[in-house]
Amino acid sequence: MSPTYPQTVFLNGRWIPADQATLSVFDRGFMLGDGIYEVIPFYQGKPFLLQAHLNRLHYSLQEVAIMTKLVSWEDIVTEAIQHAGLSNADGAVYMQVSRGTAPRTHFFPEQTEPTVLCYAYPLQLAGFEHKRAKVLVLEDKRWHRCDIKSTSLMGNVLANNEAHHRGYQEALLYRGDSLTEGTHTSSFFVKQAHVYTHPQGPQILPGITRMEVIAICKELGIEVKEEPVPLDRLPTMDELFLTGTTTQVLAIGQVDKENETLFRREEVGPITRTIQDAFKQRLNNL
Secondary structure, X not given: OOOOOOOEEXXXXXEEEHHHOOOOOOEHHHHHOOEEEEEEEEEOOEEOOHHHXXXXXXXXXXXXXXXXXXXXXXXXXXXXXXXXXXXXXXXXXXXXEEOOXXXXXXXXXXXXXXXXXXXXXXXXXXXXXXXXXXXXXXXXXXOOOXXXXXXOOHHHHHHHHHHHHOOOOEEEEEEOOEEEEEOOOEEXXXXXXXXXXXXXXXXXXXXXXXXXXXXXXXXXXXXXXXXXXXXXXXXXXXXXXXXXXXXXXXXEEEEEEOOEEEEEOOXXXXXXXXXXXXXXXXXXXX
């Protein structure tokens, strides 16, 4: 199920019908992409890894110096699910904070009131373990602070659009000679039962599902090496998978670069399957 327009949204302290929710054309989120967002999954109405997502939201807001008044984010998430009528369903909560409305300048204006938006929407989250992604390798042309979950996503959008236009589900990005992440996913590589993933830092988003998968690996005794994987080593890998808030843990079946297939695996690999099973158990324990 694709994301749908919600009937009700939280905008600047009030729940209102979506068709009555309006912003100034001078909102800096609209004019400059000057904002932060977060997406929180929920299963049968129960948010998953809520505090980790809110911690990332606070980190990104702090990094770009957007100061919001005291907001009970936990209550807003709960209310969003209820307002959408999804208390017994799967879906996601979208949250966005822009710097607010002000005359257009490239420097931060003083004393602006941030614009806060939140809503929930349904998603088909079950069955991820039965899917395999077809991925296109593209150069990572994004800015150098990918650790900030900014609404300025043009680099991600262009890469993901190229992948979809060519029949792929995702683009796997590389910077220099190393693979970084997907346009909206974290990437993992398996070689001889060891799991590799790019280390945290400004080149990748600190993925919440990525963090949970690393914790799962440690619990299962699977060695995780947080180090960059060179692009030329991709064909030598045994398994590849992606993680993300709505992607969950998705096996990669094929990776192409230009007109060359660099990786192909018909079935889900044993390490990926073990991690998927453990991830599903966490969902069952909500």
